[in-house]
Amino acid sequence: MGISAATGRRHRRRLVALFTTAVVAAPLAVLAGATPVQAAPACTKSTGSHQKKVEGFLGLKTDGRQSAEDCKKIRSFQTKHGIRPNIGYAGPVTWGVMNLMNKQKAAGKNPNKAGKCPTNKGRIACVDLTRQLSWIQDGKKLVKGPFPVRTGRDRYETRTGAKKVYWRNRNHWSTLYDVAMPYSQFFDGGQAFHSIKGSVWSPPGSHGCVNMRPADAAAYWKLLRNGDDVHVYGRKPGT
Template sequence: MAKGTENEQVREAQARLRQLGHFHRSPTAFYGAMTAEAVSAFQGTKGLTATGEVDAATWRALVAATRKPTGDELRPSTTNEVDTPDQRCMTGRVLCISKESRTLAWMVDGKVVSAMDVRFGAVNTPTREGTFKVDRKEVEWKSTLYHSDMPYSMFFSGGQAVHYSADFAARGYDGGSHGCVNVRDKDRLATVFSQVKVGDKVVVHW
């Protein structure tokens, strides 16, 4: 496993690394920079070459040092820890969205005002990455393509928007969106929705 890998073995590795205190967020199944750093730290404790990649020797050592993760450890219901903000998020008013930590941080002048768990598009309908602006806001909206309710929508890239998802609230990460950024905490999103203005920046990054 290495950067860019996305599968259930990555999720298990992250859960095992979390048991040891090397990985400080909920498992995402995506192998990004934070996972590579956690693997390097673990390799260092075991006298292995700190490559940041999981080879056979590293996997054997990780399995030997941990127990098999439980279902709750693999898909915890607790809030994910906010990722280190992307540099593009450090100035102005920004919805800073991390795909790796699966979090949205509402930031003003480099400070996190509020944060929440998010879910992204499925493989065939991915959430676009990049820097955008909030084009429009809709307290109540129904998707014209998929006919699903999208309360507290903040559109930033065509039909893609940050919005509350009852499906995410009910099913968690077992589901996926059609490209939107789903939020499961309706009250927290409602508060952020009231603060965000059309024209505010949106950054979607790994």
């Protein structure tokens, strides 16, 4: 059965009104923050291979069983330090970061106890790849640090040996990786001390530079000069 012209016009007006309302409402919803949020990955219920060690590090009950509290605390640690997937699983990567932190803490104020960084060159910046630590000493006297650092990952290792600071750029920008490198102090080709955003414990490592926390890199910037010695030794875990 057909419809009258007046009825057709009323239908058309309703359709236009509905279409206009939908088009206007969508941007308003976006502006109001009503866009859908992707769900975070589920917190695992699985017991990790290093469960007890991770629990102990975090001050949790060391029963070796995964609980909701365990997962929450482990996941928070993983998120803070860029460990993926951050689902609260107490695996080897998470424990590896924690174990490294323990070793760094054990260095205390005598990081050169083993005498692996030269003490006959005056002021020198030492980089211990094994413990991922760096400090500045003058002879046997500790001047600054030790600071936790992040050095080159597998196949991008920070090169070992005797170096010298040869170029400094306070606001360097890497054209190779398209990233800011504040407080850059180059000591071996494209390898340099510089600060990064995020955690210096974030795996797997840098592309060869010695990554530092902003305040630590700023302290190095104030102390080091072109021509100062740098000594890199050891081997980064996982390389």
